[in-house]
Amino acid sequence: MQLPNQSQFNGAPVGDQQQPMLPPPPVLPPMAGATGGSGAGSRNGDRRRWNGEHDSRSSEIVIQPLDGGRWASFDPDSGSLRAIPAATGGPVGGVLGYFGDVLAVFYRREGRLTLRLGPNEFDLDAPTVGVGWEHVDQRHARFRVHVDGQPVVDFPYPLGGSGTDLGLIVRDVMADPHQCASVFN
Known part of the structure; x- marks a missing residue:
């Protein structure tokens, strides 16, 4: 693979300025009683995925x-x-x-x-x-x-x-x- 000659480079990324990467927001637990006592789930009983949990589509x-x-x-x-x-x-x-x-x-x-x-x-x-x-x-x-x-x-x-x-x-x-x-x- 052929690279452009070294004089074309200026020692910095070309284009967008580098932005610091921010950590993800904190994960809040579900409120007590919000799921009718069945744990983390929706009203129809299906399990709900909370932020930070992995599922097969992750x-x-x-x-x-x-x-x-x-x-x-x-x-x-x-x-x-x-x-x-x-x-x-x-x-x-x-x-x-x-x-x-x-x-x-x-x-x-x-x-x-x-x-x-x-x-x-x-x-x-x-x-x-x-x-x-x-x-x-x-x-x-x-x-x-x-x-x-x-x-x-x-x-x-x-x-x-x-x-x-x-x-x-x-x-x-x-x-x-x-x-x-x-x-x-």
Whole structure:
């Protein structure tokens, strides 16, 4: 995959400004007596789902942090994260990391590899989307996303001491058709 030359990048995301991700609102329990003594349910006796509960239609996926932090449930529709105990999360559906201060989640959505960088989501399986990674020096790397050959994101970032680099992982997965087909499946 061909990247635009380095002089086209200015060291910042192109387009939308990065917005901090807000946590989801707190979940309130049902009021006593509101369900006629039958627990969480509707008037006709069907079980009602309260905010924060999972059902079979949930789009939330389990995300493993690369830095050893807390596991999370990630909702790709809203971009929200919710800390979960690792043992109860289920199969891993993606990984979480940072490019400097920008939160990034690499996951599979509706069968397609996807990368969320802050509020921006990229369908990495689209033929017009590409990624690049560069080792800048001993303590820094650079990650890029381009669409139709045009730079969209350019993140120079410090390399963490944990030995895990999300930019390098994404680049390596995207460069290997076998990994592209099998990761997060």
